[in-house]
Amino acid sequence: MRVAPPLPLNRDWAVVPARFMFDRQRRAPRVDDGVVTAFRDGQVTLRSNRRVEGFTNAVQEHGYQGIRHGDLVIHSMDGFAGAIGVSDSDGKASPVVHCYRPREGTDPRYYAYLLRDLALRGFVSSLAKGIRERSTAFDAEMFRSLVLPRPGPAEQRAIADYLDTETARIDALIARKRRMIELLEERLGVAIEHEFNVLRDRCSIGPIVALCSLVLDCVNKTAPTVDEETGYRMIRTSNVRAGRVLLDDLYNVDEATYRTWTRRGRPRRGDVLLTREAPVGEVGVLDTDDPVFLGQRLMMYRATEGISDPSYLAFALRSGQVQKQMKLLGSGSLHEHLRVGDCSKFRVPLAPLEEQRTVVERIERTRSTCEGAAKLLTRQLELLLEHRRALVTTAVMGELAVAELAA
Numbered sequence: 001m002r003v004a005p006p007l008p009l010n011r012d013w014a015v016v017p018a019r020f021m022f023d024r025q026r027r028a029p030r031v032d033d034g035v036v037t038a039f040r041d042g043q044v045t046l047r048s049n050r051r052v053e054g055f056t057n058a059v060q061e062h063g064y065q066g067i068r069h070g071d072l073v074i075h076s077m078d079g080f081a082g083a084i085g086v087s088d089s090d091g092k093a094s095p096v097v098h099c100y101r102p103r104e105g106t107d108p109r110y111y112a113y114l115l116r117d118l119a120l121r122g123f124v125s126s127l128a129k130g131i132r133e134r135s136t137a138f139d140a141e142m143f144r145s146l147v148l149p150r151p152g153p154a155e156q157r158a159i160a161d162y163l164d165t166e167t168a169r170i171d172a173l174i175a176r177k178r179r180m181i182e183l184l185e186e187r188l189g190v191a192i193e194h195e196f197n198v199l200r201d202r203c204s205i206g207p208i209v210a211l212c213s214l215v216l217d218c219v220n221k222t223a224p225t226v227d228e229e230t231g232y233r234m235i236r237t238s239n240v241r242a243g244r245v246l247l248d249d250l251y252n253v254d255e256a257t258y259r260t261w262t263r264r265g266r267p268r269r270g271d272v273l274l275t276r277e278a279p280v281g282e283v284g285v286l287d288t289d290d291p292v293f294l295g296q297r298l299m300m301y302r303a304t305e306g307i308s309d310p311s312y313l314a315f316a317l318r319s320g321q322v323q324k325q326m327k328l329l330g331s332g333s334l335h336e337h338l339r340v341g342d343c344s345k346f347r348v349p350l351a352p353l354e355e356q357r358t359v360v361e362r363i364e365r366t367r368s369t370c371e372g373a374a375k376l377l378t379r380q381l382e383l384l385l386e387h388r389r390a391l392v393t394t395a396v397m398g399e400l401a402v403a404e405l406a407a
Helices: 108-120 140-145 153-202 255-261 310-318 320-329 353-396 402-406
Strands: 014-017 022-025 036-038 044-046 065-067 072-075 084-086 091-093 097-102 147-150 205-207 212-217 232-235 243-245 251-253 272-276 280-285 292-294 298-303 347-349
Touching (some): 022 140, 065 097, 072 108, 108 147, 108 353, 153 320, 153 353, 153 402, 232 255, 251 255, 255 292, 272 310, 298 310, 310 353, 320 347
Parallel strands (some): 232 292
Antiparallel strands (some): 014 147, 036 044, 065 091, 072 084, 072 097, 205 347, 212 298, 232 251, 272 280, 272 298
16 A cells, blocks of 8 residues: 655656665674664664663664665654664664665655654654554555655755755754753853852751751652643652743642642642652752642752742752762662652751842842843744754755755
């Protein structure tokens, strides 16, 4: 059965089944081959060229196949998310990957751009047989059945050359914007570090519980969630980032679950949350009185009435002094984590109230400046990514006169 994606806008182009343009390869891997991975950003390269952590490595490597430089490579499980590209390396890959050599007159770079564009616009997901993410199985048979645009060889090459140049230029801009956001985050970290180093040198140091009227933990269980909106929501570790508790992606639970999980106390506005794992050491101040509760691997600190501002607690937990303590305490046998008991052992400067206020005011001024600039940069990033996607779409579908643009 042939599967037809959206037709090209250039009506002069032919449309041809993929099996007439590519030959599937099933090479035996060589002894010295490294593992090649198809990443979701479209790069297909040796793992050693990017990163080696975070992967599940096979012991026997049954079914592994040889990959060669210039192969069109498709990850059957992650292809829907863009894990499609031309390999820049020789190596080997798991059976979940399938690879192809182009026939004469076929530029694999053009088809990598085309297929990724179709995937990111939802076409591959529309072929899914299941309802869960990664149930699409963009397998070899599905690829062979696709009916794809076929510009002439020179035009394929011109489009691929043009997109190589333009996307590289846009990607460089994106990388610079992201680095600028990182530098703003580092600037805030430097401000926090400076203030607490000064406090350390002239204030007494004591346990963090001296600044808390209540410390709560969540046991390592998963609360049952529901799909419908109930008004009762669970905060997860992923919701706690960079001094904030993000409230736009919380899971719903029913009222009975909420009551059970808040018997010892419920979070309220101003409480400081800390992630004990996944990752260790993210901190945020809760900014709602809505009915929420702690999910797995979270600690909650409630400031005493005598503390100037919960932000003082949060900044103390984000300071280098306490983060170092977390690293020393949080060395698990399999992965980094903090035990509940460890989270009461952190030692922080016990500054007088007036000095706490001054510290918080200075750090907040820096944070306001950094977050304002980061917001502008984030919007610029979004526009660049939209422009990149639109550029690829118009080029691979024949809407751009690439030869004229390149001239």
